[in-house]
Structure formats: C-alpha cells, structure tokens
Amino acid sequence: MVIPPSSSIEDGPLPPPSPCPICLEPIDQEAYLDRCFHAFCYRCISQWIRYVDSKHIQSVTSIKCPLCKIENFSIVHDFNGKSFRRHYVNQDFGKRHLSDAHDFRMKFYVSQIDHANDMFNVEQYWKRRKYFQKNIWIQDWLKREVQTLTQDKDVDIIVHHINGVAETFFRRQQREDNKAMAEQKRTEFRTLLSEAARPFLAGYTESFIDELELFLVSGLNMEAYDRLCVQRMGELSSGEASADDREMYDQTLQGRSLQLFNEELGESE
Amino acid sequence: MSPFYDWICQFYVLQDECLTKSFKPVLVSVCFEFSGASSSKIMQASRARLFKEYKEVQREKAVDPDIQLVCDDSNIYKWTALIKGPSETPYEGGVFQLAFSIPEQYPLLPPQVRFLTKIFHPNVHFKTGEICLDILKNAWSPAWTLQSVCRAIIALMAHPEPDSPLNCDSGNLLRSGDVRGYRSMARMYTRLAAMPKKG
Numbered sequence: 317m318v319i320p321p322s323s324s325i326e327d328g329p330l331p332p333p334s335p336c337p338i339c340l341e342p343i344d345q346e347a348y349l350d351r352c353f354h355a356f357c358y359r360c361i362s363q364w365i366r367y368v369d370s371k372h373i374q375s376v377t378s379i380k381c382p383l384c385k386i387e388n389f390s391i392v393h394d395f396n397g398k399s400f401r402r403h404y405v406n407q408d409f410g411k412r413h414l415s416d417a418h419d420f421r422m423k424f425y426v427s428q429i430d431h432a433n434d435m436f437n438v439e440q441y442w443k444r445r446k447y448f449q450k451n452i453w454i455q456d457w458l459k460r461e462v463q464t465l466t467q468d469k470d471v472d473i474i475v476h477h478i479n480g481v482a483e484t485f486f487r488r489q490q491r492e493d494n495k496a497m498a499e500q501k502r503t504e505f506r507t508l509l510s511e512a513a514r515p516f517l518a519g520y521t522e523s524f525i526d527e528l529e530l531f532l533v534s535g536l537n538m539e540a541y542d543r544l545c546v547q548r549m550g551e552l553s554s555g556e557a558s559a560d561d562r563e564m565y566d567q568t569l570q571g572r573s574l575q576l577f578n579e580e581l582g583e584s585e
Numbered sequence: 586m587s588p589f590y591d592w593i594c595q596f597y598v599l600q601d602e603c604l605t606k607s608f609k610p611v612l613v614s615v616c617f618e619f620s621g622a623s624s625s626k627i628m629q630a631s632r633a634r635l636f637k638e639y640k641e642v643q644r645e646k647a648v649d650p651d652i653q654l655v656c657d658d659s660n661i662y663k664w665t666a667l668i669k670g671p672s673e674t675p676y677e678g679g680v681f682q683l684a685f686s687i688p689e690q691y692p693l694l695p696p697q698v699r700f701l702t703k704i705f706h707p708n709v710h711f712k713t714g715e716i717c718l719d720i721l722k723n724a725w726s727p728a729w730t731l732q733s734v735c736r737a738i739i740a741l742m743a744h745p746e747p748d749s750p751l752n753c754d755s756g757n758l759l760r761s762g763d764v765r766g767y768r769s770m771a772r773m774y775t776r777l778a779a780m781p782k783k784g
Contacts, residue, residue: 337728338692339630340637364727367693382726 336360337383347393349379350402352386358393365391365405377406394426399519401467414463417542421464424545425523441533442498447486453537455479460538461527465520474516481512482528505529631691635661638730652735662687665701666735670779671743675771676704679779683738684714685731692727695720698734703778705771707745707756716741717751 336343338360345358356364361382369376378387394401441447451457458479462471485505506525514521531541639661642654650669657663664685670676682701688694698721700714708717720729720737729737750756758767 339634340641340730341633360727364693367690380726382728385726 338364345393346395347391349381349386349388350390350392351388352381352384354381354383356382356391358391361391362403369405375406377404379405396426396519403467414467414469418460418464420542420546421461424549425465425520425527427549436530436533438502438529438533439498442502445489446535447532448490449535450486451532451535454482454532457531457538457541458528461524462516465517465524474513478509478512481508485509502529628689631687631689632661634692635687638732641730642732649732649736651739652732654731654735662689662691664696664731666731668735668739670775671739674743675768676706676742676775676779679775681742681779683735685734687731692729695722695725695729696731696734697721698738703774704742705752705755705767705774706742707747707750707752707759708741710751711754715751717746717749 333342334355335341336357337354338356341357343355343357346355347358347361348355349361364382365376365379368379378389380386381388388405390402390404392400392402455475458475459471462474462478463469466474482505485508489501506529509528510521510525513524517524534541534544536544635656639656642656651671652669653667655665655667657665664687666683666685668681668683670679670681680702681704684699684701686697688696698716700709700716702714703711704714705711709715710717716738718737718741720726720734745755745759747756747759755767755770758764758770
C-alpha cells in the first residue's frame with residue numbers, strides 16, 4: 317500500500333474555534349445539544365429555549381437545533397472532565413436560577429479554586445476537637461450547597477442524610493473517649509461524608525467535602541463565609557488581594573461576631 | 586460609526602465587569618440590581634451581536650458580490666441592503682433595496698425586512714414591500730444573520746411560492762400556469778424600478 321505523502325491537515329495550525337452561532341462570540345460555558353451535538357454558549361441556547369417555550373401555551377419538551385433543525389431533548393453542559401450536567405428542555409428554566417448566591421457558589425465550584433486551608437487552622441480544629449461546638453448554620457449551608465450542586469430545589473432528604481452522617485460521627489466522638497489521632501479522625505470523617513454525598517453530587521463530591529470541612533472549621537455563618545469565598549475568587553482573578561480588602565474583611569468579621577454575640581445574649585434572656 | 590460603536594461596546598463591557606466585581610452576597614440588593622438591568626442586558630446582547638455582524642460584513646464584502654449590507658449611520662438597529670436579482674430570473678440585472686428594522690430582542694426575534702424597490706413577486710406585497718418568508722416568521726432561528734437572510738431572500742426571488750401569495754395577481758398567474766405572463770410582468774417592473782434608467 318502506498319502511503320500518501322504527509323498531508324498538511326495534521327501539521328497545519330488548528331482552525332480557530334468556531335463561535336457561538338447565536339451571539340457570534342467565542343463560546344462561553346460550552347453547551348451541546350444532545351442529539352446533533354452542535355455547540356452554543358450555555359446562556360445563549362438556554363435563552364433561546366426559554367424564548368421558544370414562552371411562545372407555546374404548553375411547555376415544550378424538545379427544541380429544534382437553531383443550526384440543523386434536529387429535535388433535541390436536552391442540553392449537556394458544564395463538562396469539566398469529571399462530570400457534566402444535563403438540562404432537559406422541559407425542565408423549568410426559570411427555576412434553575414435559584415438565587416444569585418447559588419449561582420455564585422456554582423461558579424465557585426466550577427472554577428475549582430484551591431481550597432484555602434491556610435486561612436483556617438484545620439489541624440487545630442481536629443486536634444482540639446472544636447467539632448464539639450456545633451455550627452448552628454450547617455443545616456442551611458448544606459441545603460444551599462446541595463441545591464447548587466444538584467440544581468434542584470427539593471433537597472431536604474439529601475441534606476438530612478448528609479447532616480445525619482456528620483452528626484452521628486460527631487456524637488460518636490463525644491461518647492467514645494477516642495484516643496485516635498486527629499489526622500485519622502479527619503480522614504474517617506471525610507470518607508464517611510464522601511460516601512454519603514457521592515451518589516448525589518458525583519464529580520463535585522471532593523470539592524464539596526473540602527468546602528464542608530472549611531465551613532465547619534471556619535465557624536462562620538453563611539454570609540461571612542461567602543464573603544470569604546468572594547475574596548478567594550477575587551484573589552484568584554486579580555492575583556493578589558489588596559491590603560485594604562483584607563483589613564475591611566477583618567473588620568466586618570469582628571463586627572459580625574460581636575453582633576452574633578449580642579444575638580446570642582438576646583436569645584438567652 | 587465604527588469608533589463610536591467600539592466605544593459603546595467597550596463601555597458596556599466595562600459596566601459588566603464592574604457588576605461582577607462588586608458582586609457581594611448582600612443578596613437582596615444584588616437581586617434588585619440584576620432585575621433592573623435585565624432589559625438593558627437584552628439590548629446589550631443585540632447590540633453586541635449586530636456590531637459583530639457589522640464587522641463580519643466589512644470583512645466579507647468581497648466574498649458575496651450579490652449582497653451589500655449597510656448599517657445606518659446613527660442607529661445600529663436600522664440597516665439597508667442592496668441585492669442583485671438572481672440570474673436566469675426576470676429579476677436579473679436589477680438591484681433591489683431592502684430595509685431592515687431589527688428588534689431589541691434580536692436574535693431571539695427575526696429582523697423585519699421589506700423591499701424598498703418595487704418588485705412583482707408572488708411573495709412580496711406590491712405596495713408595502715412586505716415579504717412572506719417562513720424564516721422571517723415562525724421558522725426563524727437565532728443562527729440566521731442579516732447576511733444569510735439576504736441570501737434567503739435571493740433564493741426566494743429565484744423560487745417563488747405561489748401558494749402563499751402576498752401579491753395575488755402574481756400568484757394567480759403562476760398558479761394558472763401562465764409562467765410567461767408572470768415573467769413578462771416581473772421583467773417589466775424590474776426594468777422600471779430596479780435598473781438604472783437609460784438615457
């Protein structure tokens with residue numbers, strides 16, 4: 317067999333990625349239709365689906381591809397090598413937007429920021445058994461995280477399950493006068509919770525456990541913790557956080573803990 | 586108009602960045618900001634896309650000699666196009682002017698297009714120039730561009746659909762099989778309205 321002289325197809329530079337057919341810009345948050353695999357920006361194609369849906373009295377279950385007119389039933393998006401999401405056309409796009417805080421958390425998870433273990437002393441938490449101090453915001457926080465990662469509003473069962481596993485673990489620590497090493501406990505805790513969360517969160521489990529641990533260690537409430545995440549995101553994008561930001565953050569933290577202190581006093585009265 | 590729109594686009598991009606940067610989980614106030622901005626966001630999207638098309642048209646000018654798209658000097662939502670009548674049709678040799686009026690929800694909604702030049706065609710209203718073309722109505726897809734709409738109109742000129750007429754006289758001629766009658770009428774109007782006057 318004669319091998320043809322090496323063609324220039326492989327050698328040539330890659331063609332520029334084709335733009336989104338809807339906004340004509342480079343594709344942002346790549347999303348594919350499930351049958352024809354045409355790619356669009358997630359925002360563009362979901363906006364189009366919402367628009368088509370709004371024109372029909374009954375909600376539509378399939379959408380014609382804007383390019384090839386093949387009927388598609390879902391869009392596949394947020395593909396990051398580990399996991400992807402699928403959004404069915406008849407799923408209510410309005411409900412998908414849970415809140416801006418959810419969106420922010422999603423962005424946070426997708427961007428896969430290094431988990432800032434240095435910000436809190438994780439070791440101390442486990443060594444000094446700070447986990448005996450219950451974080452009263454954990455339930456709300458779990459609910460929001462699971463809602464974010466599953467994009468589902470109704471997650472009470474999952475939250476209850478995860479929270480139950482965590483509480484059982486801590487309670488057992490209290491009962492047993494456990495001499496086990498702090499590091500061992502930490503690993504055990506993480507494994508137990510991974511197992512509990514994995515069926516629901518799939519590829520996001522690891523990041524979720526990291527965040528859960530950090531949240532517990534921080535002892536902050538949701539708002540304060542979010543502020544911290546905004547800061548971490550900011551640091552990532554701008555490379556460095558200005559000293560002013562940090563100062564401001566410290567001040568607000570102090571202010572908040574004072575405020576919380578007062579609230580607790582108020583409750584006990 | 587190009588530097589001006591460049592500037593406008595930059596301004597919008599900046600504004601967008603500011604919004605995301607100053608994002609703080611003070612949820613209520615942020616929600617408010619977003620809902621207020623939503624309508625202007627749509628405008629911004631259509632503007633950005635039209636600007637993109639404008640640049641594309643400038644670049645592609647030589648590629649499609651049959652279409653010349655021009656944006657209004659002061660309004661990016663108003664465009665005009667000059668298209669050449671397709672060959673081997675009664676419109677051959679004519680140059681037809683189209684007026685585009687683009688809605689703010691573009692590309693979710695199709696542009697409104699009509700002939701400014703008089704044309705005798707079953708799917709074009711003789712008086713108003715309105716065009717009966719599915720892709721300009723319910724078969725619209727946001728993947729169409731102004732350029733491709735022009736191509737679709739040229740294709741419609743070459744292949745009239747006498748069964749959904751806006752110009753009944755023209756439609757009836759074709760439906761009754763009087764192709765010659767249709768051609769001569771169309772040719773006459775092309776000469777009268779779409780070709781430079783001799784002498």
